[in-house]
Amino acid sequence: MKITLKTIADEAGLSVTTVSRALAGYDDVNEATRQRVMEIAERLGYQPNLTARHLRSKQTSTIGMVIPRTAYFADSFFMELLAGVGRQASAHGYDLLLSVQPPGDEELAAYRRMVAGSRVDGIVLARVLRHDPRIAYLQQANHPFVSFGRSETSDYPYIDVDGARGMRRLVQHLAENGHRRIAIILSPWELAFTTTRYEGYLEGLDAIGVQPDEAYVAEGDLTQQGGRDAAARMLALPEPPTAIIACNDLMAFGVMEAVEQRGLRVGHAVAVAGFDDVPAAAHAIPPLTTLRQPIYAIGCQMVDMLVRLLRGETLEHAHVLIEPELMVRASSGPQPAQA
Amino acid sequence: MKITLKTIADEAGLSVTTVSRALAGYDDVNEATRQRVMEIAERLGYQPNLTARHLRSKQTSTIGMVIPRTAYFADSFFMELLAGVGRQASAHGYDLLLSVQPPGDEELAAYRRMVAGSRVDGIVLARVLRHDPRIAYLQQANHPFVSFGRSETSDYPYIDVDGARGMRRLVQHLAENGHRRIAIILSPWELAFTTTRYEGYLEGLDAIGVQPDEAYVAEGDLTQQGGRDAAARMLALPEPPTAIIACNDLMAFGVMEAVEQRGLRVGHAVAVAGFDDVPAAAHAIPPLTTLRQPIYAIGCQMVDMLVRLLRGETLEHAHVLIEPELMVRASSGPQPAQA
DNA sequence: ACCATAATCCAAATCGTTTTGGAAGTCAAG
DNA sequence: CTTGACTTCCAAAACGATTTGGATTATGGT
DSSP, X not given: OOOOHHHHHHHHTOOXXXXXXXXXXXXXXXXXXXXXXXXXXXXXXXXXXXXXXXXXHOXXXXXXXXXXXXXXXXXXXXXXXXXXXXXXXXXTTOEEEEEEEOTTHHHHHHHHHHHHTTOOSEEEEESOBTXXXXXXXXXXXXXXXXXXXXXXXXXXXXXXXXXHHHHHHHHHHHHHTXXXXXXXXXXXXXXXXXXXXXXXXXXXXXXXXXXXXXXXXXXXOSSHHHHHHHHHHHHTSSSOOSEEEESSHHHHHHHXXXXXXXXXXXXXXXXXXXXXXXXXXXXSSSOOEEEEOOHHHHHHHHHHHHXXXXXXXXXXOSEEEEOOEEEOOGGGOSOSTTO | OOOOHHHHHHHHTOOHHHHHHHHHTOSSSOHHHXXXXXXXXXXXXXXXXXXXXXXXXXXXXXEEEEEEOSSSSOHHHHHHHHHHHHHHHHHTTOEEEEEEEOTTHHHHHHHHXXXXXXXXXXXXXXXXXXXXXXXHHHHHTTOOEEEESOOTTSOOOEEEEOHHHHHHHHHHHHHHTTOOOEEEEEOOTTBHHHHHHHHHHHHHHHHTTOOOOGGGEEEOOSSHHHHHHHHHHHHTSSSOOSEEEESXXXXXXXXXXHHHHTTOOBTTTBEEEEEEOOHHHHHSSSXXXXXXXXXXXXXXXXXXXXXXXXTTOOOSOSEEEEOOEEEOOGGGOSOSTTO
């Protein structure tokens, strides 16, 4: 049988109100009766019905997160983010409500269920699109959220990796290794970070005095296959690039395949670089030069920001930019002329 | 302003009851009025308050999972399990409630909050202990659950990897490569699977006609450091083992370190094998021979079982044993005499 | 005209908690 | 003896849905 406040109230000869207030620690209940109530609650193993509490108090101590059911990103991205979010949510006394959904309408519906269904106090989201319906919805519903990634169109709390700065740094590194014909394989344009990374690439070229060449710009689908195909096309050009940047590590692995299939050596004839620093990057052969995103730490920090919002505090820094760390490894090789 | 059933009822000139039943598809409401109700609900963007619904109906369409906040296991274990559980929960229309907790009392408290607090319909748990208080609690509370791992003491639905069979297979493989002095570094005894794996190891030795030697049995803490220390001690014996099995891959990596620190070559002088087949195992140098646990698939299957329980169906197979696949790689090398 | 049946609708109870707005009793000061 | 303050308790109203047990009206058969 369920132990409710009423059970305790009957046992103690008190009203439900008093029992509730005794357990909640209000000071309008006699210390002796509070002790008695607590003792009975303990003895009966009372556990409050959280659903009822949430309904009444309109707070759930729960943070929501919707994870796309897709192989679009390598799983590791969301898993690592989730680890950070979960870890920090726990530290603040929050649970996590997860909904794994196919992207599109069902994904948005999951957000609506969470928000309008009063299941969560706040939401963490990632993989921001340039025109993101989820963000539009959350803003219109005026529900607290923090996102990993930004879009230029509107203002909300976010953490993002400074993709432009990372790309400038990477182009500079490649130039220092003697490269001038530097290609890039972009992520799909609908993703918000594509723009900033592309801009960084262009600024990087400008800084080293190289004219951008649109033959050296391709759009990939973030898969290894996509990276390989795009790289294969570029390497077949009359003047192929000597360095290829991919917008994520998975595509970079594909680029490495394409380079080797052409009988060239990665890190010698052709430099290859990625973005993310997934665990496999350091173990690739040769190890992959890449821009590291501290995803776990970002997950933690997002929760910190969100919890502050939920407490009604104002964020001094609602827009956090993190510089990706350039991990120089063998794939970006030394001089291209050496090969 | 919140849109509730009452909002719609007022708008339509109906009672809350009728609106509720119209939306729920009962056949005691006129088709014309149902259309009208649905149209109004659509127009106002009605979203049912799930908290209220759960309170009344005592169903949450949510599966609970508590993840220990510890570095005890490599993160990848729970993350991969979570990916499988999330994926399959989604397929059945369930959400996931996650609570990340430090192991011990707080962990158990999280289970109690979920169960007695009526937040979840069922629970998935992993990392079963020999005398597991969580299982004792769930059984006593008579709450549906499925576990990854079994303990001999009591009966409940589980999926487990057949550790004994895997170990027998592994010992046989090492024997075929000429090894007789085969050591094992066990996981802590409180973990339920330690016993079965140890038994499998003993049976394996018996099958190849080797007397077990307790100098070749150590207990590790599942960390790389722990594996290294235990292996270092064994390798310092007058008659050191020529093959070392670790109860997880992380410890096996530590064993490999210890072997090399002694100036021996893994896969030549000393064979090393692990358990799990984490992603890093295939990329280790040399690649690690190990027993593969299909964790993602197990996560999916646990949810399938749980959902069947929640539907009130009886499980034809409440105890599922999965044979771990032996991944033979270079670390278990050829003949030890070759070295 | 009368009754049984079916088709629609709804008031009220329920889920288990928190919160509001007092009520009852005690005590000391005036 | 009255008054006000203080302490301790509680009935009832939320919260927003679902469900129970009719009530009302229309329909059709006799």
